[in-house]
Amino acid sequence: MTSRPGAGARRSARMRIAGVPVRFRASWFLVSGAIVLLFGPQVQRIFPELGLLAYAVALGYALLLMLSVLAHELAHALAARSFGWPATEIELNLWGGHTEFLAHRATPVKSLAVSLAGPAANLVIAGLGWYFSGLFELTGVAALLVQVTVLVNFMVGVFNLLPGLPLDGGRIVESAVWGATGSQDRGLRAAGWGGRVVVVLLLSGLAVLVITGVREISLVVVVVAVMVSFFLWQGASESIKVANARLIRSR
Template identity: 80%
Template sequence: MTSRPGGRPKKAMTLMRIAGIPVRFRASWFLVSAAIVALFGPQVLRIFPELGALAYLVALGYAVLLMFSVLAHELAHALAARSFGWPATEIELNLWGGHTEFHAHRATPAKSLAVSLAGPAANLVIAGLGLYLSGALALTGVTALLVEVTVLVNFFVGVFNLLPGLPLDGGRIVESAVWAATGDQDRGMRAAGWAGRLVVLALLAGLAVLVVSGVREVSLVVVVVAVMVSFFIWQGASENVRVANARLSRRR
């Protein structure tokens, strides 16, 4: 769930437009939705056995809530970019969540940081509102479960994206700090890319400790997802380092 400037044509289905911005879905997004239904359908059925096959419809609600959470995240990026006069060209939802593409004109460290943090902020606001409503309305049953899922998903998406390393949004904190200190965005990008690699190593080390120590049972699904996400972050971080090094090399 990242944002990035610029853009290249991609093969994705445009299913809607929000504020004039095309929202495109890759086929991988629908695979993720199907996996969510398959994984969480039995879990919902155990909690509410009276639902029968409808439990899988509730699990589909999980996927829909994830879609809207990611969409809110990316839309916040797009609208923040627009406020600085940076036109957003698309929002895309895919296997790894999503990203927003926009053209950044006359970017500064502060503006870049503001646009990047808008996404996690939107998710944390939604999580806070969900938590408040859950307590204020004394919800029960399936409704309470879906609100709880909304809170957890948005909290996770918001906090995870604040980890300080590219391609996560929190990587812009590192990039902007180095950019402001050196006056060089490419040096900031390289530092944030290396920070992203360190984030991956920290995540994998934490996962290994949990698995080996046995302090808490970790399911195979969690391990597989964690490794896949780590691989994605490592690739994105390495690409940022490569691009930054290439730009710095050309300038020399």
């Protein structure tokens, strides 16, 4: 879930929200289907009386994830718009989503504000969900869905704050180095290396858990973690490549 400045709209949008074109890639529907198949049996174990309706509840999981990601990306788009940077498209895909916008006269502070808007939106939603879950005595499926809303938004918000591109936390690193050195490209390179460090730490932590057996880790979690790490490494490496090329040209 990242904001990506400088790109233009390349495809026709399926819908618009707050004036921003929103596209759902086919891979997003594959993710939704996988969530239903993975969590349907889990819901059945919790509420055996539901029968096959448990899969409808699992579909609710997928819809809540979609809304959480969409809120994240809309926050990026609206923050960018506040600086006069028009958002050209929000895309939801296999890896979550990204927002494309045209950044004019960007500064470290503006870039930082746009980057923080997404995680902030998720953490606010998680906080509100937690507050209202304590305010009302919910039970059954309603309580479960509220818990999922809180957990999903908290995880999306915190994960995106990790300090490395292509995560939003990488833009924080980029803005800090950019402000200190006056060079956005140096900031971009530092954020790319930060992304590589994040991947190494994530995979190392996963390996420790699997090898030591401190906590049982399912094969699905391992596969997803490796796939996400691959995606993050690719994005971080591309950022480093672009930054190095720009720095060489500027010499």
